[in-house]
């Protein structure tokens with residue numbers, strides 16, 4: 001099979017059966033949530049919503065039952081995720097914990113770590129953020145400088161350094177950070193490790209950064225002599241780079257990489273009405289066609305992840321095409337001339353258009369930039 | 385079944401479909417040897433039921449065959465014959481004996497005889513039979529003997545025959561009501577599906593050729609594949625290939641019981657757009673050598689430029705899907721999309 005064969009992987013009926021349950025929950029819980037709030041998609045933070053979702057058994061779908069999970073498969077998780085995204089549910093509080101921290105801890109964590117963190121994640125009450133980027137290390141993640149050194153008393157570690165662009169850093173309980181534990185900055189992939197950091201620990205300072213819309217989603221996080229106990233190391237010391245790369249396959253292939261602009265598609269279709277003209281039907285049809293194809297690709301990656309494969313190439317492919325589609329939607333809203341974008345005024349559609357127009361540039365930055373992904377794709381093809 | 389299909393077709397096509405053979409076909413020769421070899425594999429009725437003279441493979445299995453036909457630019461109506469036999473099987477009719485094609489016409493049946501013109505029939509002048517829909521209050525699938533048609537030749541950009549056939553009072557080889565649940569668009573839908581799969585195959589070949597070339601061609605002292613600009617072009621070509629392949633395969637998989645309208649509209653729309661973008665990238669990467677007749681790149685790019693327009697363009701299918709999706713409204717959009725992609729519970733068990 002060649003890299004570009006995304007074998008058809010239909011959602012199994014048992015997983016498909018979950019869809020109704022999620023839709024009923026959303027009908028109940030989302031009735032009064034306005035379009036502009038839905039437009040935030042997985043940036044929308046609502047701790048109460050996450051908790052209610054957890055109560056309904058819709059967080060931690062793949063986690064073990066003994067930790068409060070559902071022991072469902074990857075497809076069950078997929079169905080829940082995509083329904084939440086399509087509805088514009090405010091899932092950001094628990095999203096990262098559910099999507100990547102929990103799988104990481106289940107795979108590399110000690111039983112004690114799993115015991116400590118997983119039940120709260122499955123309840124939709126414990127929130128995690130990702131500490132990878134630093135001021136001088138964006139795409140070039142291997143150049144990070146934050147460093148944990150063995151504590152003088154021989155117990156645990158002392159962390160110094162700084163992370164940036166940390167989504168939800170100011171309202172998460174924990175960060176899983178990639179930091180240096182050995183070697184020098186120029187020792188590319190060696191000597192890095194992952195730690196769980198309690199964001200309330202002494203020496204941690206979290207400072208929100210306003211994004212261009214005026215919202216505070218991401219943060220700068222400072223570490224000054226932060227004491228980490230021995231059990232905060234995740235996985236094997238020095239194996240951080242490999243662990244992070246495995247995590248990225250989960251981060252890059254999911255439906256959030258092509259559904260971030262769904263609220264705009266919904267308001268746009270309503271604005272157009274049921275009798276589209278030729279230009280309108282073309283663009284709505286073209287987007288629907290691409291969404292179907294992307295969803296098929298993303299399901300194919302899900303099947304491969306589920307089977308224990310390593311679909312890093314395919315995940316990057318889905319993310320690059322998907323974020324381009326998400327970014328195209330505000331452009332199509334503009335092209336179809338449906339409304340002038342409006343802030344704090346105007347129709348739902350005009351406000352959603354304004355908001356997503358501003359948000360769209362971030363879609364191809366977060367989780368790895370377009371240029372970096374295309375480099376990964378080219379290398380996978382054998383161009384070097 | 386799919387793996388067996390793939391191995392078999394790969395062996396035959398990679399042995400026999402040479403640039404010389406394609407060039408000869410472009411000059412009007414029917415590739416007899418190749419057709420005989422394909423007949424010998426028994427894959428013409430690959431997706432027809434065994435009881436009706438077929439091999440009993442699923443339509444989804446035959447995706448691999450048709451994509452392979454596209455990848456090799458096989459210059460004969462292999463995809464069309466497989467498709468016709470699948471449709472005949474759906475309608476409960478025996479598989480056709482020889483080469484078959486299909487076309488969208490506006491003709492009607494009168495006293496059981498067909499009259500009307502069928503335009504753009506792939507290899508219409510060379511095949512034995514042509515499948516059409518006879519319109520009317522109860523449309524029917526009608527298999528017509530090409531020998532009864534007046535043929536007026538035409539060719540697509542790849543110089544593949546796309547002939548106009550005019551029938552007057554022709555006695556069908558076989559006829560049956562449309563398969564349950566299908567519309568009189570069944571021919572266009574099936575044609576769109578096979579073209580989408582062929583496009584996916586053609587793009588896979590372009591990706592292979594362009595990547596190899598980028599690793600070999602040296603300029604400024606290194607392989608051009610080392611330049612990031614070229615690498616990103618290859619990445620984009622791979623993305624288009626993946627999109628077309630995933631969309632096309634999904635259309636086949638969801639059409640087990642007859643053409644799945646949304647999946648097919650989506651597949652042809654995505655694949656047609658990918659065809660244009662992919663061909664442009666491959667030509668950019670190969671430079672002047674790829675613009676020569678001698679280099680075989682054009683056998684694929686000229687097919688992509690043809691196939692994207694056939695059995696409905698990107699515009700046609702996107703508009704048809706867009707109409708339906710706007711009809712569903714903002715809240716109906718997502719359920720319509722997920723519903724169209726859900727496989728029947730019975731089929732997977």
Ligand SMILES: Cc1cc2nc3c(=O)[nH]c(=O)nc-3n(C[C@H](O)[C@H](O)[C@H](O)COP(=O)(O)OP(=O)(O)OC[C@H]3O[C@@H](n4cnc5c(N)ncnc54)[C@H](O)[C@@H]3O)c2cc1C
Pocket residue numbers: 129130131132133134137138139140164165166167168218362365366367368369370371372
């Ligand atoms: C909304 C948002 C949320 C985020 N959330 C998080 C988070 O929670 N946790 C976290 O750790 N990070 C987060 N990030 C950071 C994100 O991972 C980085 O923005 C990303 O990795 C790019 O780094 P950078 O912004 O420093 O850009 P740079 O790496 O400086 O890149 C700038 C430009 O140069 C290009 N470039 C860089 N290197 C190359 C190269 N080798 N070849 C070609 N082009 C190149 C890039 O593609 C880009 O176009 C978030 C970012 C955003 C926008």
